[in-house]
Amino acid sequence: MGNSQVIGIDLGGTAIKLGRFTADGTCLQSLTVATPQPATPEAVIAKMVDAIAQIDFERNCIAIGVGTPGPADAQGRIAKIAINLPGWYDVPLADALEAKTGKPTIVGNDANCAGLGEAWLGAGRRFQNLILLTLGTGVGGAIILDGQLFTGPLGAAGELGLITLKPDGPRCNSGNQGSLEQYVSVTAIRRRTGKEPAELGVLAKAGDAQALTFWKEYGRDLGIGLTSLVYVLTPQAVVIGGGVSGSAEFFIPFVKAEIEQRVLPTSRLGLQILPAELGNFAGIAGAAKLAFSKVGA
The missing domain is CATH 3.30.420.40 (ATPase, nucleotide binding domain)
Known part of the structure; x- marks a missing residue:
């Protein structure tokens, strides 16, 4: 797993940030796209899939982690509710992204992702x-x-x-x-x-x-x-x-x-x-860490 790569995604009300990471925490590439307005689940998922294709053009990534502005279920499959995103109730985000990208996906709360990011690469290391x-x-x-x-x-x-x-x-x-x-x-x-x-x-x-x-x-x-x-x-x-x-x-x-x-x-x-040391970068780093945990890397 030494050279495996994952994608970390930080979903916010105004922007969706993505990063492609190696297991040692190196961010090889990052990308920010505007969150579609209105940010319905369908529109956001379509935008994410498009951005994933851009950042993983060589199709090297083995998993995806997503931080969402609200709680996920205990299994990391469902965005239960997303504050500031209309119509986000029990959105099966991991299933949707897996179906469209073929990559194992895990969903977590954005603050938890920021915490994981700081613990991995930032002030908490x-x-x-x-x-x-x-x-x-x-x-x-x-x-x-x-x-x-x-x-x-x-x-x-x-x-x-x-x-x-x-x-x-x-x-x-x-x-x-x-x-x-x-x-x-x-x-x-x-x-x-x-x-x-x-x-x-x-x-x-x-x-x-x-x-x-x-x-x-x-x-x-x-x-x-x-x-x-x-x-x-x-x-x-x-x-x-x-x-x-x-x-x-x-x-x-x-x-x-x-x-x-x-x-x-x-x-x-x-x-x-x-x-904290990572600023806006903490969320994508933590989401990537979550993705590595999903595939046992």
Whole structure:
């Protein structure tokens, strides 16, 4: 299997990213195509098949992994629901791609793929036990235990953004109120400040007092949310990814301070809080890792 290749695909609301990878993590080729609008399952699958043919023109790839914006079933066959994609309910994505490409296919949640990518090639590569939080439009998560992605018996474990932070806080699409996502997502930052995270990062860099205060409060909220997760999972590292992680330098110190204050030393011995390293590349890398696991490479 040393020279085998797979395709990792990251399906998003605006773009579909693909990468062709070798087993040592080298990306030989990548490709981004626009997600068809409306992004019906039929249109997306057709677009994917077309893009796969472009990136695998020599037909060398032995498997396909796909990250989708929502949970997959425990077997990695079905996209159960995809947030922001209309009509995506119980889409048999693996079956459809296998039928059209003849290659074994596995489907996973996009945050889980990002976690796998960071664990394989990014900020998590030195650790066997870590959690990843993606701070984007929503807040996704991934749990890696003993080097393996933990998805639980239903395939839905690791929804770390949906834990309760403040019981009477803003309503969440999940049905929860005051979930972590409602305080630390891009959407929450816009609601709380009227600004974009990148804008607040630029202001903080320039020494703007209001922006610095915002990031301090943001770091506190994130630290309090992570406290629960650290007590339960005692990871060696927490990797912070997603768009908001671009401003990590302004909030990670406050995250650390909160965790040190709230978590018993026995539960956080040697704990590292790290910004993700792979950016938008994490998703396709993790999907490729998933594909290798499917064929036992």
